[in-house]
Amino acid sequence: MPDLSAYRFTKTHEWVRDDGQGEALVGITDNAQSQLGDVIFLDLPKVGATVGAGARFGAVESVKAASDLFSPIGGEVVAVNSDVTASPELVNQDPYGKGWLIRLRVEGDPPGDLLDSAEYDSFAKADSH
């Protein structure tokens, strides 16, 4: 597991990692990929699309289920990870690294309810059924 101190998390099991220079990567958590099982494909926005904090920006489909993706922060999509669209299993194999989904140019302040790694772990344990 990589160092997650720079990551923030949502209760809908996405993560965001701000690079400190106005852009941020977004992906899904290890807990999410484990619950989903093999990711078969991803439905991601196009470059140039605007995404609102907490808004649905796409979906991830696995053998088990389809799951909507909600953006942790607001911003403009400046990149979509072409590696995961070609090889969706990267999301299962490296959800915090090579399995990133979109890069946003950050707009506005981050919501106040993003969790840090420890808070997310507690939440995920309590949330699992």
Add this chain to the structure above:
Amino acid sequence: MSQEVKTVPLDAVHRSLGAQMVPFAGYSMPLHYGSIRAEHLAVRERAGLFDVSHMGEAMVNGPGAEGFLENLVTNEVAKLSPGRALYTVMCHADGGIVDDLLVYRDEERFMCVINAARHDADLDWMTDCLSGHDTGITDISAQTVLLAVQGPQAKGVVQSLCAGQDLESIRYYHHRPGEVAGVAARISRTGYTGEDGFELYVAVDDAERVWAAILEAGAPVGLVPAGLGARDTLRLEAGFRLYGQDIDETTDPLSAGLGWVVKPAKGRFMGSEALAKLAGAPPRSFIGLKLGPREIPRHGNPIYQGPRRVGEVTSGSFGFTVGSGLAMGYVEPESAALGTELRVQLRAEPLQWAEAPVVALPFYKRPAS
């Protein structure tokens, strides 16, 4: 409402292999050991080992056994010679399917192999049908473990554990008593994946030894343990029905496209009168639909033809070998012709449709060897 979940004899073995366990038919079963996709592809390309010990086995013996089974199931038992097995359904008087099952014939008795989820219902039904037949039923499920080795390398792996027995001479849907890894086994050339392979019925006390021996013998050719997730995607590609999803007590075998296991010429059997009335005009048709590479249908998705709902999906998933979403389900007979353009409602919120033509089953056929 809590359901007691039973463990299978190899439970500790699965956990030690890193299996993700899920409840299925009242048992804790391995869903996968890391990746459904990897296990599915391994079975098609090399070999996989499945623990399907949750299934039930019942011996049927006595002078009236053949007559009892001939009345119980829709397929022809009288023509089943020792050393062969058949696939069939058994029906209620109204033609609804109680279960689908395999019937094996030995010299002096039969074995029925039934779905785990229907174990109690099937035994109750079979017992109800016993009267008047000089027959006994013995449930040997608790003493039996069924392991399936499936894939192009399966025969070689099992053969390496069966010195002195020629497995190639066991033809498809035939079986023979033998020895695997030094223990007694019923060796059956059957399976639920669409690949060549063997199903091995062993005593519960021998299960760990045989499982370990198969993994070891299969390692050089890339055999892997495979769970229920891959079992489902494999059987879907092969067009095999799953009781509880595609067939149940509200479906008849003719609507389900299983008319080939119904033999009205053999005379009266449970459900024969109802099925005779349906013959020629079953109320609905079982079809296959091939969707796009990014469209995954699921059980319950409505099927439309233009603006009109004509049916629903009963089995849906992603076929890792064919590379697309696959659905099986029922539609009105007028909408079932091959090539008919239908659409599947994948999601209601947000609304998402997939256009798909009716295609022939199976979706996948293994290459001729």
